[in-house]
Amino acid sequence: MNDSRPLVIPVILGTPRQGRMSEHVAKLLVSEVGMFPGVMTELVDITKIPLPVGDAGEAIKNPEFSGLCDRADAFVIVAPEYNHGYPGLLKHVLDTNLKEYIHKAVGIVGVSAGPFGGTRVVQNLLPVMRELGLVTIFWDGNFSQVQKAFDANGNLLDKAYPRRLEKFIKELIWMGTVLRYGRENVSQV
Amino acid sequence: MSTNKQKMKCPQCGVDMNLHAEKIDYSAALREPESADPALGGVIEEFHSCPECGGSASRRSDGPR
Numbered sequence: 001m002n003d004s005r006p007l008v009i010p011v012i013l014g015t016p017r018q019g020r021m022s023e024h025v026a027k028l029l030v031s032e033v034g035m036f037p038g039v040m041t042e043l044v045d046i047t048k049i050p051l052p053v054g055d056a057g058e059a060i061k062n063p064e065f066s067g068l069c070d071r072a073d074a075f076v077i078v079a080p081e082y083n084h085g086y087p088g089l090l091k092h093v094l095d096t097n098l099k100e101y102i103h104k105a106v107g108i109v110g111v112s113a114g115p116f117g118g119t120r121v122v123q124n125l126l127p128v129m130r131e132l133g134l135v136t137i138f139w140d141g142n143f144s145q146v147q148k149a150f151d152a153n154g155n156l157l158d159k160a161y162p163r164r165l166e167k168f169i170k171e172l173i174w175m176g177t178v179l180r181y182g183r184e185n186v187s188q189v
Numbered sequence: 190m191s192t193n194k195q196k197m198k199c200p201q202c203g204v205d206m207n208l209h210a211e212k213i214d215y216s217a218a219l220r221e222p223e224s225a226d227p228a229l230g231g232v233i234e235e236f237h238s239c240p241e242c243g244g245s246a247s248r249r250s251d252g253p254r
Contacts, residue, residue, distance in 0.1 A: 005243060070245055099247040102210045102236045133210065133236075183209045183238035183245075 006040045007176050009033050010068055011076040014090035016047045021146040022111045024154040026078040029109060029141070032165045033076065036173060041076075044068065046093045053092070061096050069100035074176030075134070078141075080111040081121035086128075094132060102133030103183045105175035107168055109141030117142025137175050139168040197246055199239035206237035206246060224249070 011033065013026035026043055033041040049065050069075075079086050106129050110118020122140050129136050141164070143149055149158045156162075196205040217232040218225035224232045233250040 071243065073243070098212075099236050099245045102212075102245070103238075133212070180243065184207050184240040184243065186207070186209065188208050188211065 006038050007074065007173060007180070008068075008072045009039055009041045009074045009076060009172065009176065010044050010072050011041055011078060012044045012046065012090075012093075014046055014077055014079040014093075015082075015087045016089045017080075017087075020080065021113075021150065022078050022080045024150040024156075025109060025111050025141075025143050025146065027154060028156060028161065029076050029078060029165065032162055033169055036169060039173065042068075046089055049093055051092060051096065056092060057095050058098060065093070066097050066100055069097050072100075072104060073180045074105035074107070074172050075101075076107050076109060076141075076172065077125065078109045078111060079118065079121045079125060081116075081118040084120045084124070086121050086125055091128065094128070098132065103179050104134055105137060105172055105179050106134040107137045107139065107141065107172040109143065109168075111143045111146050113145060113147055115144050117144040135175060135179060137168070137171045139171045141165060141168050197235075197237045197248060199242065199244055200246060201244050202239055202241040204239060204241050206239050208235055208237050210236040211250065212236070 011026050011029045013023055015022050030041050030043050033039060044065070049062050051060050051062060079090060108122045108125050110122040112118040119142060126136055149156065149161065151157055198204070199206050212234050213229050213231035214234050215231040218230065221232065226233055234247050235250050237246050
């Protein structure tokens, strides 16, 4: 095992909507994840991934996005809750890979304007993650009333979030580290 | 149980890759029913990782190991 490689944890901003408050959340995650030593992160804005809509799945792979997913050891998905579900474009983007995800860790951050912090979008994403071969952690990020958590410029107003996210990120790093070892060293029987 | 006998080589590093997962591809069986495992109803895909660079690769499983 090559231990000198940093753990790669991209943060996927999972909504294309105008005025999306989830962008503030995703940028906060990039900042918080990037503070951990030995970890590399970057923001993946799904609106910047050029994908056709006339087909789906691995038939429309984007080389840059697939390459990043291949290098990744874990993922953070920031998903707003729209009518209790996840954004359709997020699913369209995620479905373009498979081997790039298998036995890698994922943590989900739900975002909502209401009081429940995107818990329903988190729950709805869990079976999708499993089918893609991703391994979910048992911490979530939950941003309730996100419009109160940041100001109009994206500055964090609620200072409790970094402490909550620290627990989430530590669990994700642990799972990402263990699964990397397993992928590269533990063979199927 | 996986079935390919030879270790897959990493396309980047050339080292032996580690087989860590398999998945049944049911849609491939619709296109190529002759390739489907009769007991599982689909085509078995193997997933490998490189211990040097961490890259991933996949291939069809093609026989008893």
